[in-house]
Amino acid sequence: MTVEYNELDGLSRPTSSRKRHSGCGLAVVTLILFVVTGISALVVWKVCFPSGGFGGVFVDNGALAHHYPPPPPHTEYAAVARYIIHISDWATLATISTHANITGYPFANVFSISDGITSNSTGNPYFYLTDLELSVHDLKADPRASLTASLAQSSYCRQRRLDPQDPVCAHVILTGEIVKIKNGTAEAAAAQQALFSRHPEMQDWPQDHGWFVARLAIRHIYLLDYFGGAKVIDPQDYYAAQPF
Amino acid sequence: MTVEYNELDGLSRPTSSRKRHSGCGLAVVTLILFVVTGISALVVWKVCFPSGGFGGVFVDNGALAHHYPPPPPHTEYAAVARYIIHISDWATLATISTHANITGYPFANVFSISDGITSNSTGNPYFYLTDLELSVHDLKADPRASLTASLAQSSYCRQRRLDPQDPVCAHVILTGEIVKIKNGTAEAAAAQQALFSRHPEMQDWPQDHGWFVARLAIRHIYLLDYFGGAKVIDPQDYYAAQPF
Missing domain, CATH: 1.20.5 (Single alpha-helices involved in coiled-coils or other helix-helix interfaces)
Incomplete structure (x- = not known):
């Protein structure tokens, strides 16, 4: 050496x-x-994969990021619908407009939602609303509404290079009525926990806006998932299914 | 040593x-x-930043990823509205439903859009549609529609940890009528180029579906951007503005 x-x-x-x-x-x-x-x-x-693991779906809603197991097989329609609603931290709500120059027109608007804390899906999309909000003006005149959420909002379609309009990049359309949930009820408490757990900043929104919790009472479900046209899912099957 | x-x-x-x-x-x-x-x-x-650079906004629509300059100042309302529509590769369209059990209800659905190739914004959201599509059934009975797109679909809100319902995570709501664009016109050719450039798989969609290009003829614009409520933007100001 x-x-x-x-x-x-x-x-x-x-x-x-x-x-x-x-x-x-x-x-x-x-x-x-x-x-x-x-x-x-x-x-x-x-x-x-900030929350760890391959093989799942990653959702980053801006406020919080979550990692979920992969979606159910595409033929399990009710479960796929539940899955998309559960992992979606926001969705688009359509109402019938009451606004100047577009009264009677359909009206699309964006809302943060939660159907439960990340480990507990209820299937009920909950909202945190105020009477000051544009779509709530509409809903006070006509509670009919439609909500859509897409796997394009998660890592699912991005990782598979699926176009948002590709039927394999599944999306779900729930239609029904928006129901205001009475303060002090068990559902209001659970809904608020579901919303605040996934949208922590909601707790700090202006106190004088009169925020309340609301739910879409689901009358009809379309699932756009895979080829062969939209699937109609019975709400009973939807509630009986589990997202994972 | x-x-x-x-x-x-x-x-x-x-x-x-x-x-x-x-x-x-x-x-x-x-x-x-x-x-x-x-x-x-x-x-x-x-x-x-697969397309390079800090300070901008990254959009990954699944099929393609794009990097854009940062949004205009939030007080430049028309430009912000143009910006959100331009960078959005997909959006949610509301129509009035013609479907069984929900006839007359509002109806929310997801579509891939393009207002131009990435370097050329027209402000016109273009769609690639077929008569087989659920919302197109509705539009044939009533062409009134509303389209919403949010910065929550890009890296903008994620990087700033903004909740999708936070007013600083801006979104825009365009309302008007969906117009089918006649094949063989200059607009049809430009719209098809705008769509195919950002959604390359559209070129391979089933030939027998009778795809056509359509545009939302904008009657009314709401911008939800920053605090203080929604801003109404005159469509003339919208078309006169530039996204960047």
């Missing part, structure tokens, strides 16, 4: 300096590559 | 092996950290 170092350092320097400590250099490079690869993989993993 | 190595290797080994090659070790550790940090930053950058 000693002689070898002396030779390399002073007496018989190789033509290429890269060969100088070739054994040690290779080990260091290998070590660096190993560490870099490992940490890079970890970083990518944590960025892509 | 020689003596030092000999001493360390055999005669006067230090109590901590970490001190053995302290100068060299520190340099290697520093080098590894430098490389690891650099590569990790690059990986995170590429994962978060």
